Amino acid sequence: MSGLDPTEQRRVVRERYGAIAEGGGGCCDDGREDDAKRTERLGYDAADLDVVPEANLGLGCGNPTAIASLETGETVLDLGSGGGFDCFLAAREVGDSGRVIGVDMTPEMVERARENTAENDASNVEFRLGEIEHLPVADGTVDAILSNCVINLSPDKGRVFEEAFRVLRPGGRLAISDVVLTADVPETLRGDPESLAGCVSGAATIDELEAMLGSAGFEAIRVEPEEGSEAFVREWSDGYDLSDVLVSARIEGRKAAAETT
Template identity: 50%
Template sequence: MSDQKADAVRDTVREGYSEIAEMGQWSGVRPASRRVVEAEGSGCCGGGSGEGGGCCGPVTLTADDVAVAVGYAKEDLASLPEGANMGLSCGNPTALASLVEGEVVVDLGSGGGFDCFLAGPKVGASGRVIGVDMTPAMLSKARGNIESYRKQSALDNVEFRLGEIEHLPIADGVVDVVISNCVINLSTDKGQVWREIARVLKPGGRAAVSDIALLRPLPEAVRANAEALVGCVAGAELVEDVLAAIESAGMVEVKQRAKPEYIEAMVNAEDPLYQKIAAALPEGAKISDYIVSLDVEAKKG
């Protein structure tokens, strides 16, 4: 991908997630601007109503519904600062990582702080959680939630940094665990993301990532759709390419597990974005033939 095209994709993603930060949940964001959505009266996911849609929560599911569908406990969700959960999950990397007290954790694409605020109590006062996000609006939202987290948890161990996941604002070899939730698919250079993960991890450190991946190539009509890009689908890569990038970065003991529950939830809820994707597939094909939520674990060799 050329630098110019990569910049355009990055700008599309940043604009889309700025809209999500402002509205509080994925809701039919279109890169042109929200005025287009409002003028048309519907949009992909409910016409700016704030009621979900896409990789990150359909019109018939709340943000908490999406989180429960991918494995979060209701009691954990109840402990979060208001607005931290925007329905942007496709898995539960904090559970996958099996975090323990004293660990340093970095969350790639931390958004409003959802997984960071869940990881904080797990690593305790002697641990540290650093969220990294390239969207200033998301960073502001997350930082605005810190005081609420401090009061509720009695901990001061979470911070947020502005940065791209291809160029992490983290020193070499200082991190125990890297987590990420439905974000790496948005990158234009996924191999570089995994090289950065390997760079910041301590020897033997681990990564736990939930993401959208492909079982077979998507039709070009879907891949060219900016709405599907912000919705975590158009940027996804084939499972074998995901695993190759991880191993090429020097990560070892790579484990993968497909989680069809997320895709099933989107389809069963008649998510508008997923309905559009289904319409673009060959006759007789199902979305689950193409798209999967994938949990990946790996260690730095």
């Protein structure tokens, strides 16, 4: 876990991603690939890259839409939606009868995502400014929750999962891509703001994530490392081989269905 206090942690993340929204480099950006090539390495295909390409900022550590099994007409929520790339992919899956909501705490990101929505006439997608620990979403209104390499940035991950559970309908599910710790982060990185914003020092272990999900009320919990992710994690730092301590994982859970009488 990060050595920064929560207020500082949020400030660092907000400033970093505000700069990214305005044209800076991405989270976990090794500087050696363009956004399209990097995104393909995370599990997206060429057809995905053609869906609102200007929303692809080269962020993330996986493809949560690929594990979400989205269906026509569903309501989907993306935690830390950035430029909206995963939201627009989800909108393609749920169709005009479905709805996709993106929540991000960075005003510049929300503005950019809204511009992408307007330019592409995506009438079933909307973006809201807010923290993922305090979601601006009503209770029991969402079928599926996505997130891509964002929850590791939160200073209160347990609260994030509690909020996710609150907004899900009975039977609703999580489909998250994020990094998890497999060993202790080097002490020199633990309190480093750049390490935090780069999706390193704030990550939790598999056991910690499973415990937080269970405490929030989720069932069918699954935290499974993604095979081959060490290859791109290794490139996130010139000074350390981060694949020794981090791996990308798929994180899943489900809210129990309502009991029938």
